[in-house]
Amino acid sequence: MAQVEPAMLYNSEIIEKLFSLLWISFTKFSFLDTQYEYILADKVGSEKTVGLVTLNRPKALNALCDGLISELAAAIGKLDKDESVGAIVITGSEKAFAAGADIKEMLNKSYAENVKHGLLQEWDNVAKCKKPIIAAVNGYALGGGCELAMMCDIIYAGEKAKFGQPEIIIGTIPGAGGTQRIARSCGKSFAMEVCLTGNQFSAQEAFSRGLVSKIFPPEKLLDEAIKLGERISQHSRIIVQLCKESVNNGMLLFYSIVTSTLTHLILLQLRRVHCDCGCFFRPPVRQTLGSTQKNGVCFNVDFRTIVEQRVTANMVLIEGGTFPIGTDKPIIAPDGEAPERQIRVDSFFMDQFEVSNADFARFVQQTGYQTDADKFGDSFVLYSLIKDAKTKEQNVSAVAAVPWWLSIPGASWRHPEGPESTILDRWNHPVLHVSWFDALTYCHWVGKRLPTEAEWEVACRGSLEDKLFPWGNKLLVKGEHKANIWQGLFPFNNTAEDGFEGTAPVDAFAQNKFHLYNIIGNVWEWTDDWWTTKHFKKNGKWVTPETGTDKVKKGGSYMCHKDYCYRYRCAARSQNTPDTTAGNLGFRCARTASASKISGL
Known part of the structure; x- marks a missing residue:
């Protein structure tokens, strides 16, 4: 029998080890990543004790479609059962944590269809995770994205993060517990202002209101969130779980409200019917809601109707x-x-x-849209409207055939006559x-x-x-x-x-x-x-x-x-x-x- 050279043996051992590593990597990737279309999932940290879920719809600013919500709930469920994991981090991209629900998808579904497909329960499963969840929020966290962040136990935010509940702009209210959670964290007055105007608020204001725990530069945010997860993971799993449960129960007792997301959404539907079609003033009716009969409550107004009414407000129907x-x-x-x-x-x-x-x-x-004038850096302004002497003295060019038009650097929708002008007194122009x-x-x-x-x-x-x-x-x-x-x-x-x-x-x-x-x-x-x-x-x-x-x-x-x-x-x-x-x-x-x-x- 031919003898095997030590070098050959050494090489074969390397190959075997490499194959083993590749197989481990493959099975790990297969388990955590390849089954997901809209998220990335992994275990991170020096000892792999922190679960990391990254929302991964960058082109849609991580809009929360059905598939993403289902995958998120599934990944959170697996990590919650994984004994090696002590804490979970949810994050998005630098541009957006999640910019809200996928409106295009919602337009095609009624409330009853959402219940039938179990999406409300999947939202609830995220909120009911027993392990601490840390939201690492960069960019936009709006609508459902803001609600997802508030479902988490701790929010770390990037310096440029923006929060908001803009649902009122499309004719509905925050439906995944946002109205309750923001009131608990920030107080009634601020919650009312945010929910009734749709205004966004900065990470700094969220921190001052107690919604955000800490603020970091965007590039350091995720690392800091993972470090926090590692620190939490060092403690007894059962004690951490009991501590989380105790804090949440204390909040519930103090505010005397129910936190079930499903309950919030049902209440949303009831309130919506009450204010929009007056069904409570009619005799009780029987409607099929999925496979369940609901007596005395009319679920005949769905999201599409509300959106249509909102979109066509201040519009005139012109018959063909x-x-x-x-x-x-x-x-x-x-x-x-x-x-x-x-x-x-x-x-x-x-x-x-x-x-x-x-x-x-x-x-x-x-x-965050930029207009063409913003990108070009100038726009045309009528000379007689330029009141600022500094702007008139700038090196501006006139159009030869129409010299009353001047190309003004810095002119845009925000500054109609140049950088020194404003629209603060022309909001309704x-x-x-x-x-x-x-x-x-x-x-x-x-x-x-x-x-x-x-x-x-x-x-x-x-x-x-x-x-x-x-x-x-x-x-x-x-x-x-x-x-x-x-x-x-x-x-x-x-x-x-x-x-x-x-x-x-x-x-x-x-x-x-x-x-x-x-x-x-x-x-x-x-x-x-x-x-x-x-x-x-x-x-x-x-x-x-x-x-x-x-x-x-x-x-x-x-x-x-x-x-x-x-x-x-x-x-x-x-x-x-x-x-x-x-x-x-x-x-x-x-x-x-x-x-x-x-x-x-």
């Missing part, structure tokens, strides 16, 4: 039909105002008001310096969309045909102004006879029978359509271009004057590239009322 758009009597023919075209439009909702600074600020606050892309993103965020040009013009006309303005053919009605446009000699002197030199509040001028405000004047409004001046038919129907370089804008603005820009008419139109931003450019939203699409006849 065939309508004329354009005109056979064009005033600015090169813009493609002609010919008049009969267009079939399905029923749709239209915002009564242009999107305001307050609306857009809420969007930016919730999402239309948001400015928003590109078509910005407008589209906002619309999607609120569950709406931009109107098509046809929809916009139908809404503008208010059932009147062949009229210049939404109210008729005369600009003034009994001597009163009906729109915010330019009076005086453009661009040198605006006499502001309508009461406004620049923008007006979004509710300043009611203009037609649809009760739409500022549909002409005030600011130009983006539409969804690509620009063309050559209207054409396809298969006998008027169609719009599928692509292009510019987007259609409608309505004119406070800068429009009959002698220069007579485009504050229903049939008037203009265009800009989708990335254009300016101090007279805004938008309003629309929403489809049926599944059918707009079609031309």
